Amino acid sequence: MQYLLMIYQNEAEYAKIDTGTSQKMSAEYEAFTQSIVRNGNFKAGDRLRPTTTATTVRVRDGKTLTTDGPFAETREQLGGYYLIEAKDLNAAIEIAARIPSARIGSIEVRPIWVYDK
Amino acid sequence: MTPTDIDKVFRDEAGRALATLIRLVGDFDLAEDALQDAFAVALERWSVCELPGNPRAWLVNVARNKAIDRVRRQAAFRGKQQALLHELELNAQAPAEPPAMLDDDMLRLIFTCCHPAFASEVQVALTLRTVCGLSTAQVARAFLVSEDAMGQRLVRAKQKIRLAGIPYEVPEPDALAPRLDGVLAVIYLVFTEGYVATSGADLMRPDLAAEAIRLARLLDRLMPDRAAIKGLLALMLLHDARRAGRETAAGDIVLLEEQDRSLWDRAQIEEGSRLVDDALRVPGRPQPYVVQAAIAALHARAPSYGQTDWPQIAGLYEVLVRINPSPVIELNHAAAISMVDGPARALDLVDATAARGGLDGYELLPAVRADLLRRLGRKQEARDAYAAATAATQLEPLRRLYARRVREMGD
Numbered sequence: 001m002q003y004l005l006m007i008y009q010n011e012a013e014y015a016k017i018d019t020g021t022s023q024k025m026s027a028e029y030e031a032f033t034q035s036i037v038r039n040g041n042f043k044a045g046d047r048l049r050p051t052t053t054a055t056t057v058r059v060r061d062g063k064t065l066t067t068d069g070p071f072a073e074t075r076e077q078l079g080g081y082y083l084i085e086a087k088d089l090n091a092a093i094e095i096a097a098r099i100p101s102a103r104i105g106s107i108e109v110r111p112i113w114v115y116d117k
Numbered sequence: 118m119t120p121t122d123i124d125k126v127f128r129d130e131a132g133r134a135l136a137t138l139i140r141l142v143g144d145f146d147l148a149e150d151a152l153q154d155a156f157a158v159a160l161e162r163w164s165v166c167e168l169p170g171n172p173r174a175w176l177v178n179v180a181r182n183k184a185i186d187r188v189r190r191q192a193a194f195r196g197k198q199q200a201l202l203h204e205l206e207l208n209a210q211a212p213a214e215p216p217a218m219l220d221d222d223m224l225r226l227i228f229t230c231c232h233p234a235f236a237s238e239v240q241v242a243l244t245l246r247t248v249c250g251l252s253t254a255q256v257a258r259a260f261l262v263s264e265d266a267m268g269q270r271l272v273r274a275k276q277k278i279r280l281a282g283i284p285y286e287v288p289e290p291d292a293l294a295p296r297l298d299g300v301l302a303v304i305y306l307v308f309t310e311g312y313v314a315t316s317g318a319d320l321m322r323p324d325l326a327a328e329a330i331r332l333a334r335l336l337d338r339l340m341p342d343r344a345a346i347k348g349l350l351a352l353m354l355l356h357d358a359r360r361a362g363r364e365t366a367a368g369d370i371v372l373l374e375e376q377d378r379s380l381w382d383r384a385q386i387e388e389g390s391r392l393v394d395d396a397l398r399v400p401g402r403p404q405p406y407v408v409q410a411a412i413a414a415l416h417a418r419a420p421s422y423g424q425t426d427w428p429q430i431a432g433l434y435e436v437l438v439r440i441n442p443s444p445v446i447e448l449n450h451a452a453a454i455s456m457v458d459g460p461a462r463a464l465d466l467v468d469a470t471a472a473r474g475g476l477d478g479y480e481l482l483p484a485v486r487a488d489l490l491r492r493l494g495r496k497q498e499a500r501d502a503y504a505a506a507t508a509a510t511q512l513e514p515l516r517r518l519y520a521r522r523v524r525e526m527g528d
Contacts, residue, residue, distance in 0.1 A: 001282045088284035089234060090292070111281045 002043065002112035003084050003092040008076040009105025011050050028100040036084060041095055045082035076105055083112075123163050127156055130173040131250040136226035137177050137219055139285060141208060142184045143201065145247070145275045151187060155180035181205065220339050223248075224287045227336065231300040232283050239274050240303045241310075246271055249328050259310065259325055297340075301349050301406065304332050308353050326357050344399035348407030351392035355413035358385035370514045374422040386417040405441040408433050427456040444479040452485065460492040480509040484519065496526050 017025075029047075036042040051070040058065045070077060079101070086092040089109070096107040118126075131152065138148035155176050169175040185205050230243040238260070245251045245259060257267035277283065288296040311325025333350040340346060362376040371377075393414045396407040412433045419425035434450035447470045455463030467476075467486060476482045487502030503519045510516060 003282075086282075088282040089232075090284055090288075092282070093234070109281075 001086060001088065001092075002114070003086055003089075004110045004112060005082040005084060005092070005096050005099065006078055006108040006110065007080045007082075007099060007101045007105060008074075008108065009079050009101050010075060011077045011079065014079070014104070015050070025100055032098055032100060033082075035098075036082070036095060041084045041086055041091075043083040043085055045080070047080040048078060050079075051077045079105070118163050118168060120160060120164065123160055126163075126168065126172050127159065127176075128250055130176055131156075132226070132248050133219065133223050134173050134176040134180065135247060135250075136222040137214075138180050138184070140222050140225060141177075141181055142205065143285075145278055147184055147187065148180070149247075151180040151184035152176065154183035154187075158183075221287060223335070224339050225285050227300055227332075228287055228296060229278065229283060229285050231296075231303045232278075233296070233299055234277070234281065234283055235274060237303065237306065239270060240299075241306050242267065242270060243274050244303055244332070245307065245325075245328065248332065251328070297343070297345065300336070301345055304329050304336070305349060305353075305406075307332065308356075326353070326360070329353055330357065342399055344396040344401060344407050345404040347392050347396035347399070348404050348410045351389045351396060351410035352406055352413055354385050354389035354392070355410060355417050358382040358389065358417060364514075368514060370518050372518075373416065378421070381417065386414075390414045390418060403436060403440060405437060408437050408440070412437075425456070427453055431457050442475075444476045445481070447475055448479075448481060448485045451489075455489060455492070460489040464489045464493065481506075483509055484515075487519070487522070491522060491526060499523075499526065 033042065033045060054068075054070045056067045056069065056071050058067075082095075082099070084092065084095055086095060089111075092109050096102060096109050099107055101107070134155075135148055135152055138152055139145055142148050142151065158179055159172075159176065185202065188202050188205070227244070227248055230247055231240045235243065242256050242260065245256045246253060251259075253268050253271060254264045256271075257264040260267060262270075278285075287293075307325050308329035311327070311329060330350065330353050333346065333353060337343075337346045337350055359376065359381050361382070362378065362380040363371050363373075365371060389410065393407065393410045396404070396410065412430050415426050415430050415433075431450065431453035434446060434453050437446045438450055448467065451463045451466045451470070454466055464486065467482070467489065470476055471482060483502050483505035487499050487506050490499035490502055493499075500523055503523050507516050507519045
C-alpha cells in the first residue's frame with residue numbers, strides 16, 4: 001500500500017533552533033531518507049517552505065479567490081511529506097516513527113486512495 | 118434443539134468462527150455477513166437434525182461457502198474479486214487446519230480490534246462487537262449512545278481496518294509487549310465500565326464485568342505463562358468476587374470496612390488468589406496488574422478490615438508507586454500507611470505528594486484528606502474537605518456518603 005506521511009511541526013519554534021541543532025537535524029533527515037530509499041519504501045518526499053509563503057486558492061461562483069497564508073491556522077504546520085510504499089499500517093507507522101521530526105512534532109499517516117481500474 | 122439452545126451455541130462459537138473467517142475471506146464485513154447467513158442455515162437445520170460434532174468448523178465451512186456465493190453474486194466482477202474467489206475455492210478444498218492456527222485466528226482478531234490506530238473507546242466497541250459477539254444494540258447500551266451512532270462508529274472502524282491497511286495478524290515478537298499492554302488496557306476498561314455501572318437502571322445493559330473476565334480467560338488460554346494476563350484476570354476476579362457486598366439495595370456505597378464479608382464469592386477469591394501465585398512465579402519484572410491483584414487478594418482473604426495485612430499492602434503499594442506511579446496509587450498508598458503508622462503520617466504523605474503537584478486535578482484528593490482529618494478529630498478541617506469532595510464528584514452515591522460522614526461527626 002501507499003501512504004502519505006505528513007510532517008507537522010511548529011514552524012516558529014523550529015525557526016529558532018541554533019545552527020548546530022539544525023545541521024544535526026538535516027543530517028538525520030538525510031540518513032533517514034537514504035534508509036527508506038535503500039529499503040524500497042521511498043516514492044517521493046519534500047520539505048516545504050514555511051506557511052508565510054503559502055497562498056490558499058478557492059473558486060466560488062467561477063471566481064478565483066486567493067488568500068495569503070495557509071488553509072487553517074493551527075499550532076503545528078505542514079512542513080514536509082514522504083510518499084512511501086509499505087506492506088501495511090504497522091510498517092507505515094514504524095517508518096513514520098523514524099522521521100526525525102516525529103520527536104518534536106507529529107506525523108499524520110494517511111493511506112493513498114487507490115481507484116480500481 | 119430449540120432456537121434458544123442454538124442461539125447459545127452460536128454465541129459461544131461466533132467469535133472464534135468469525136476470527137477464522139476474516140482470515141479466510143480477508144474482509145470483516147464479508148465475514149460477518151457470511152456468518153450471519155450460516156447462522157440462518159443453522160437455525161433451520163439444527164432444529165430438526167442433531168448438532169454437528171464440531172459446530173464451529175461447521176459454521177466456518179457453511180459461512181465460507183456463503184461468502185463464495187456472495188462474491189459470485191456481485192454483478193461487477195473485478196480482478197481482485199476473481200483472485201479472492203479463486204483463493205477461497207482453493208482453500209475450501211484444503212484439509213482441516215490445525216488447532217494452533219485457529220487459536221492464532223482468535224489472537225489476530227483481538228489484536229486487530231485493539232490496534233493502537235483506534236481511539237480506546239473504538240477499541241472497546243470493536244472488541245465487544247466482534248470478539249465477544251455482543252449485538253450492536255448491546256454495545257450501544259454499554260456506551261449509553263444510540264444504536265445508530267454505535268453502528269456508524271463500528272462501520273467507520275471496520276472501514277479503517279480495510280482502507281488504512283491495519284494488518285490481520287498477531288504482532289511480531291519485538292512489538293508484542295506494548296501491543297499486549299494495549300489489549301489488557303481494553304479488557305480492563307470493559308471491566309471497570311461494567312464494575313462502576315452495575316447500579317444503572319438499565320437491566321438490558323450487558324454484564325461487561327463478566328465479558329471482561331471471559332476475555333481475559335480466553336487470552337490466558339491463548340497466551341499462557343504471561344504474568345500480566347494472569348494478573349489482570351486475578352485482579353478482575355477478586356474485585357468482582359466482592360460485588361455483592363459493596364452496595365446496599367438502595368444503591369448506597371458500602372465501604373470496605375463495613376462490608377458483610379460473608380456475601381463475598383469465596384470460590385472466586387480462591388481462584389483469583391491461585392492466579393496471583395501463578396503470576397508471581399513467572400520470571401521477569403514485577404507487573405502492575407499482578408501487584409494490584411496481590412493487594413486485592415490480601416483484602417479479599419482478610420477475616421476483617423482490622424485484621425488485614427496492612428504492612429504488606431503498604432509495601433505492595435510502594436512497589437506500585439515505583440513501577441506505575443499515578444495519583445490513585447499514591448492515595449491508596451497513603452490510605453494503607455494510615456492503617457500502619459496512623460492517619461497523621463498518612464496526611465503528611467498526601468500533603469507532600471500534593472505539594473509536588475502529583476495529585477493536581479485528582480477528584481478523590483479532598484475525599485482522602487477529609488477521611489484522614491476526620492480520623493484525627495480535626496472536625497472543622499474535615500468538614501471543609503468533605504464539602505470540597507462533594508463539589509468534586511458527579512456521583513450521587515459518593516455525595517450521600519460524604520454527607521453521612523459529616524452527620525456522623527456531629528458538632
